[in-house]
C-alpha cells in the first residue's frame with residue numbers, strides 16, 4: 526500500500542466531529558431529498574464538498590488577525606498584503622476584492638467589449654458567466670488529453686498552443702481582449718499547467734499583442750507540480766517558480782478562498798498602473814475603497830500570512846501527496862478515478878463505478894448518497910445533475926460525457942486518518958456496488974438545479 530508522510534503541523538485547537546448512525550443518516554438524507562446541499566453541517570462527519578473557504582488557519586494567521594487595521598482608507602493591513610502579493614507575483618499594483626468573483630467582475634468589465642472572444646485553458650464557471658454577461662464568448666482550449674479521464678499526462682491543464690495561435694491569428698487583438706490561464710485548471714480536476722506551456726502561450730500573446738492574465742486560485746499547487754514534474758525546476762525554490770510564472774502575464778485575479786489559506790477574500794494585481802487606477806474606480810462602485818476592497822482589515826492580514834505559508838515546501842508536498850494518496854488507495858482496488866489526481870480533489874467516474882445504473886438515473890449522485898449513508902461523508906456530484914442540458918428545439922435531454930463524484934480535500938483540515946476513513950468507505954461501497962439503485966428527480970428549479978433539486982429512489 527502507498528505510504529504517506531505525516532502531517533507537517535500539530536493540532537492546537539480542535540473542532541469536534543459528530544458521528545451519526547446509519548439509521549439516523551437514512552432519515553437525514555431522505556429529509557434532504559437525497560441532495561447533500563440540503564444537509565446541515567452538524568450531521569456531516571467528513572465534509573469534502575469543496576476546498577473553497579474551508580482551509581484551517583495557522584497560529585500565525587490567527588495572531589495576524591489581531592493586528593488588522595480597520596481604517597477605511599490607507600489601512601496598514603492593505604500595504605502589508607500588497608507587499609506580500611508583489612513579492613509573490615512581481616505585480617506592483619494590487620486591489621483586494623470580497624472574493625474571486627468580485628475581481629472577475631471588475632476585470633471583465635474593464636477589458637471586455639461585446640462580441641469579443643476570451644480564450645483560455647478552461648474557464649471556471651463564475652469566470653465564464655462574467656465574460657458572457659459582458660458580451661464575450663469564453664473559449665476553452667485545453668489540450669485534448671486534459672478532457673480524457675484515463676489520459677495520464679503530467680500537465681493536463683496545458684492550453685493547446687496551436688489552437689491558441691489560430692484564434693489569435695484569426696481574430697487579432699481587436700477581438701481578443703485577453704487570454705486567461707487558470708492555474709491549476711479547476712474545471713478538469715485541478716490539473717496543472719507547465720511553465721513551458723505558460724511561457725509559450727505568453728510568447729504567442731506578445732506576438733499578437735494580446736494581454737495574458739492568470740486566474741490564480743491554486744497558483745501554489747501549480748508551482749509545486751512544476752517543481753515536481755518539470756525537470757528544469759526540480760531544484761528551484763517555490764517562490765522563484767511563482768515569480769517566474771507570473772512574470773509571463775500582465776496581471777492576475779485570485780480567489781483567496783483556495784491557496785490564500787483563508788476563509789474569504791480575493792484580489793487582482795496588475796503590471797500596469799493605468800489599468801489599476803481604472804480597476805480602483807470600479808472597486809469603489811462594487812467592492813469598496815481600494816485599500817480594503819470588501820475585506821475586513823483583519824482578513825487582509827490573515828491573507829498576507831496565508832499567501833506566504835502556502836508556498837512552504839513541507840506544506841505543499843504534504844497537501845499534494847495527501848490527495849494523491851487517496852487516489853492511489855482507490856485505484857489499487859480498481860475504483861475508476863480520474864488520472865492523475867489534481868491538486869485539490871479526487872474524482873470518481875460514476876458511470877464506470879455503477880455500470881448497471883443508466884445515466885438517466887444519476888449514477889454519480891447515487892454514489893454521493895451512498896457515501897453519506899455509509900459513513901457521513903459529504904462529496905459532490907459534478908455530472909448528470911449539474912450539467913445536463915435540454916435541446917432547445919426537440920426538448921431532448923443532452924447528458925454530459927462525464928458523470929463524476931468529486932472528493933475535494935480542504936487544506937490542513939483533515940488528518941491522514943480521516944483520509945483512510947474516506948478510502949475505506951469508498952472501497953466498502955465498491956464491493957457492494959451492484960446492490961445500489963438509481964435515483965430520479967422529483968423537484969427541480971429551472972436553472973442551476975443541482976443546488977436545490979430533490980431526488981427519490983426509482
Ligand SMILES: *Cc1c(COP(=O)(O)O)cnc(C)c1O
Pocket residue numbers: 577624625626627649651652707711740742779780781782783790791
Ligand atoms: C473559486 C474559483 C473562482 C471564484 O472565486 P470565488 O472566491 O468563489 O468567488 C474563480 N476561479 C477559480 C479557478 C476558482 O477555483
